[in-house]
Amino acid sequence: MSHLSEGALRRMFDDPNAVTGTEREHFASCTECQGRYAQTSADATAASRLLTVPAATFDADAAYRRVTAAPSSQSPRFGWRLPILRQSARRPIAVLAFAVALAVIATASVNVSQIFAPTQVKPVPVSVADLQSLPDLSTYGTFAWSKEPTPQVGVPQADAEKTAGFSAPKTGTLPAGVSTNVTYIAVPQAVATFTFSAAKAEAAAAAQGKTLPKMPAGMDGSTLTLTVGPALIEVFGELPQGANASDASQLALPQLIVAASKAPVVTSSGVSASELEDYLLKQPGITPALAADIKALSDPTHTLPIPVPVGYATSSNVTVQGVQGVALGDNTGAGAAVIWIKGNVYFVGGSLKQSDLVSIANGLT
Amino acid sequence: MNLEVAPERSRPALSSEQDSFEALFKAEYGRVAGIANRVLGDAQEAEDVAQEVFIDFHRLHSARAQYAAAWLYRASAHTALNRLRGRRRREKREHAAAHDESGQALDPQRVAEANEQRRRLRTALARLPKKPAAVLVLRSSGLSYAEVAEAIGVSTGQIGTLLRRAEAALRKEVNRESPE
Numbered sequence: 001m002s003h004l005s006e007g008a009l010r011r012m013f014d015d016p017n018a019v020t021g022t023e024r025e026h027f028a029s030c031t032e033c034q035g036r037y038a039q040t041s042a043d044a045t046a047a048s049r050l051l052t053v054p055a056a057t058f059d060a061d062a063a064y065r066r067v068t069a070a071p072s073s074q075s076p077r078f079g080w081r082l083p084i085l086r087q088s089a090r091r092p093i094a095v096l097a098f099a100v101a102l103a104v105i106a107t108a109s110v111n112v113s114q115i116f117a118p119t120q121v122k123p124v125p126v127s128v129a130d131l132q133s134l135p136d137l138s139t140y141g142t143f144a145w146s147k148e149p150t151p152q153v154g155v156p157q158a159d160a161e162k163t164a165g166f167s168a169p170k171t172g173t174l175p176a177g178v179s180t181n182v183t184y185i186a187v188p189q190a191v192a193t194f195t196f197s198a199a200k201a202e203a204a205a206a207a208q209g210k211t212l213p214k215m216p217a218g219m220d221g222s223t224l225t226l227t228v229g230p231a232l233i234e235v236f237g238e239l240p241q242g243a244n245a246s247d248a249s250q251l252a253l254p255q256l257i258v259a260a261s262k263a264p265v266v267t268s269s270g271v272s273a274s275e276l277e278d279y280l281l282k283q284p285g286i287t288p289a290l291a292a293d294i295k296a297l298s299d300p301t302h303t304l305p306i307p308v309p310v311g312y313a314t315s316s317n318v319t320v321q322g323v324q325g326v327a328l329g330d331n332t333g334a335g336a337a338v339i340w341i342k343g344n345v346y347f348v349g350g351s352l353k354q355s356d357l358v359s360i361a362n363g364l365t
Numbered sequence: 366m367n368l369e370v371a372p373e374r375s376r377p378a379l380s381s382e383q384d385s386f387e388a389l390f391k392a393e394y395g396r397v398a399g400i401a402n403r404v405l406g407d408a409q410e411a412e413d414v415a416q417e418v419f420i421d422f423h424r425l426h427s428a429r430a431q432y433a434a435a436w437l438y439r440a441s442a443h444t445a446l447n448r449l450r451g452r453r454r455r456e457k458r459e460h461a462a463a464h465d466e467s468g469q470a471l472d473p474q475r476v477a478e479a480n481e482q483r484r485r486l487r488t489a490l491a492r493l494p495k496k497p498a499a500v501l502v503l504r505s506s507g508l509s510y511a512e513v514a515e516a517i518g519v520s521t522g523q524i525g526t527l528l529r530r531a532e533a534a535l536r537k538e539v540n541r542e543s544p545e
Contacts, residue, residue, distance in 0.1 A: 006526055006530070007527075007528075010528050018525075040529055040532075043529075043533050043535075044528075046532075047501060047535050050482065050486045051505040056399070058394060058398040060391045061391065067420060153426045153430065154426050154427040154429065155429055
């Protein structure tokens, strides 16, 4: 037989029984393997000696008390992080959030308490200029979570389903190379309230030398309530695990993510949706092109706008599970996603070709 | 020694996430801190690393995740190795430790030799690529081949080879530090 591999020789050092009988017989008569084993053994012994540290005892109870007593300086558990959440990306994310909020609000139907409950998705092109010029939503009032999003990563499937209130989507045949090892993430329902403040908006605008259109009567102090989730997310393949989880740059886009969420709902108090639309689309920084795209959405109350950064992503309409969905990305495998609404909002995305993701989306049961 | 089977750590069924986290913390804290101590040779700093790792884990993951222990082991090794790379601070501390120990009526030559050996190891570990360094530290902290494999995300069959190469690389780095 051939000589023993370096791995086999190393295992032999830890456990003489870790090699097969044939390997042992070969070793007994092979001076070359014996010589390599001697070097392996010497290196292992030296490393073990070097890595020896004085005995230390650690008091887990005391440490746990310290950890739980310390005031939390960390932000609440927001679970999943992707490179997009690096510090340098915060501003684009903030304005993208504004774009979504704006699209949701501005496309809502007239003066009903429930102004947004989408049943379909449509893309809204958003240019870099749009993003750069959008105002910061926080300058128009106060945003507060009444129920914060608290994702639980790595929970058992049954727990995730219990939190979501629906069964985890089941995938059909997956493309070769996609792991069938699934990590479940449960996201309980979250509720946020945005309270408009005329004084805050005017002060922020004045600080930038801008003048805002007058808020419609009843808008100052009125609230929008956004309810999202619960949601259930399935991540296929090894969950990206950075050595230091706070370093989001170490995390990579997984091969495949399948997510389902109850559709978001927005309710308004004290101000009509048409007033909101008029007011928000007149804000400095809203480009005419973006305003036109938002106004062009048909059946706005029931349409979830998907912002598509022009030049960075492409979108197309696709039929998924018999309904119209939006596909983002392309067939390069660099990253793509499909989003549709059929009762729940569904998302299938990852570092696969768009055509593969559409097939997976159609195969979900 | 059983190389293939990760020992089962039984944990009672727990109702809440916080209870699960407390149980995980208390079951794994000693081992997680021990891994960091193996790298840093400083029990107090190792505890800092262990607590940081548990807090990071708790912010992002469920304590009931199957990969919890493996994640913690790997994060402890990597976080400690990262700290090791902040070499100037470490060297200052080891200088101070040498003075302390010298004052305890020990054989000054033996103390100096021990400190020199520790310094060479830390320098060599800091120079090794992260994966082999982590393999060495995790294995020498008493993890089975299966546990090391799970922590660094490779198959158990690869551990013998990785360990062998890591030990050879460590020897070279230590010799480079003090050629004899």
